[in-house]
Amino acid sequence: MTLSSPFLLVVGLFVTAALAWAAVVTARRRTALLARAGAGVTGGRPYLGVGLTVAGVGVLALATAGPAAMVPVPRTAGTVILAIDVSNSMGADDVAPTRLAAAQRAARAFVAAQPDSVDIGVVAFERGALTTARPDADHSVALKAIDRLKITGGTSLGTAITASLSAITGKQVAIGRDGDTPDIGYWPSATIVIFSDGQNRGADVEPAATLAQRANVHIHTVGVGTTAGTTVKVDGYHLQTSLEEDTLTLIAQTTGGAYHPASDAARLDGIADTIDLRLTVSDEPLPLAGGLIALAVLLLTAGAALTVLRSGRVI
Structure with a gap:
């Protein structure tokens, strides 16, 4: 796979890592506060929505870097x-x-x-x-x-x-x-x-x-x-x-x-x-950004929906 803008990937991964770190810190503080209050975390996977959101941001960061896969394409040449x-x-x-x-x-x-x-x-x-x-x-x-x-x-x-x-x-x-x-x-x-x-x-x-x-x-x-x-x-x-x-x-x-x-x-x-x-086979770039953006939107939407649903519950 090739990248047209590797610098954007570095920036995007840095932002993703920062969000992931912030999510982990927030989750630990929330768990500690609940433990002091004598309450537990319910719902099985309370932080799944946040995880999906962070994953969506990471995929979006990769998409902005312009990834492309080199695929063999037969053509007359x-x-x-x-x-x-x-x-x-x-x-x-x-x-x-x-x-x-x-x-x-x-x-x-x-x-x-x-x-x-x-x-x-x-x-x-x-x-x-x-x-x-x-x-x-x-x-x-x-x-x-x-x-x-x-x-x-x-x-x-x-x-x-x-x-x-x-x-x-x-x-x-x-x-x-x-x-x-x-x-x-x-x-x-x-x-x-x-x-x-x-x-x-x-x-x-x-x-x-x-x-x-x-x-x-x-x-x-x-x-x-x-x-x-x-x-x-x-x-x-x-x-x-x-x-x-x-x-x-x-x-x-x-x-x-x-x-x-x-x-x-x-x-x-x-x-x-x-x-x-003669049919020759040459490697040509196949852009992947479109598919990755669609995946990122799906992850961000799912993460937002889960977060809203869980934030409305009494814990």
């Missing part, structure tokens, strides 16, 4: 990085109006659904990932970053993961040429959500996912597009593009996250409800 694919294939319109526009809408809905206890950052990725908004409790920063996203370049899911880990840790994270992964520590309250069609250039996906798994960072992947696919125009050429779920599923399974297929706009709109973030 931590850091979430939204990694959004902005490669050329995300301009395909098999998810209306385009894959990127649908992913942006889903990402905005995801941000809107998160409590203030979650810091959200945004990473746009193609061949070279770019952190467009660092993790922040001000979710408007993430929303503005999402709105600024434009189509450019090719896809590198491995780079998306390492850039997201860089945003989480606050330092540059990279996979070595031989696939070696650095030690980035342990980040159990961090989550990455990747919005992508799964088309990937580069062989660093598996080591990047393993690095996230070793740091206990869960990655949820959201597949944007259809397996039937469509064509997209790039530099004057029409290229076939379709949703590749295998890589996205591998990333999610490796890191303890989940793959969320979203082949149409309606499923993307509801994606925020399907992604489970």
Whole structure:
């Protein structure tokens, strides 16, 4: 238990002790006077009312000190990085109006659904990932970053993961040429959500996912597009593009996250409800003053009532 004003408790206990001492002295004098007069004290517990009154004052003294109990409270908290694919294939319109526009809408809905206890950052990725908004409790920063996203370049899911880990840790994270992964520590309250069609250039996906798994960072992947696919125009050429779920599923399974297929706009709109973030348990103060004041009033009322009833009797 914690106290916001320990000094008030000291003063209150001093007053309570003084009242208790005065009550004891008065009771002894009264008993002595009755003994000299040849009378006895009747009623079994003649000083119960006084005792309850003193106890009420003591409880009230504790209440004025602002006591609070620390209780464990589970809540959604931590850091979430939204990694959004902005490669050329995300301009395909098999998810209306385009894959990127649908992913942006889903990402905005995801941000809107998160409590203030979650810091959200945004990473746009193609061949070279770019952190467009660092993790922040001000979710408007993430929303503005999402709105600024434009189509450019090719896809590198491995780079998306390492850039997201860089945003989480606050330092540059990279996979070595031989696939070696650095030690980035342990980040159990961090989550990455990747919005992508799964088309990937580069062989660093598996080591990047393993690095996230070793740091206990869960990655949820959201597949944007259809397996039937469509064509997209790039530099004057029409290229076939379709949703590749295998890589996205591998990333999610490796890191303890989940793959969320979203082949149409309606499923993307509801994606925020399907992604489970970390539940952390933190100790938060539970004020006890209200309950103690109620108990003090009860004791004082009972003490006053007993005192009045007994003082009206002939002893």
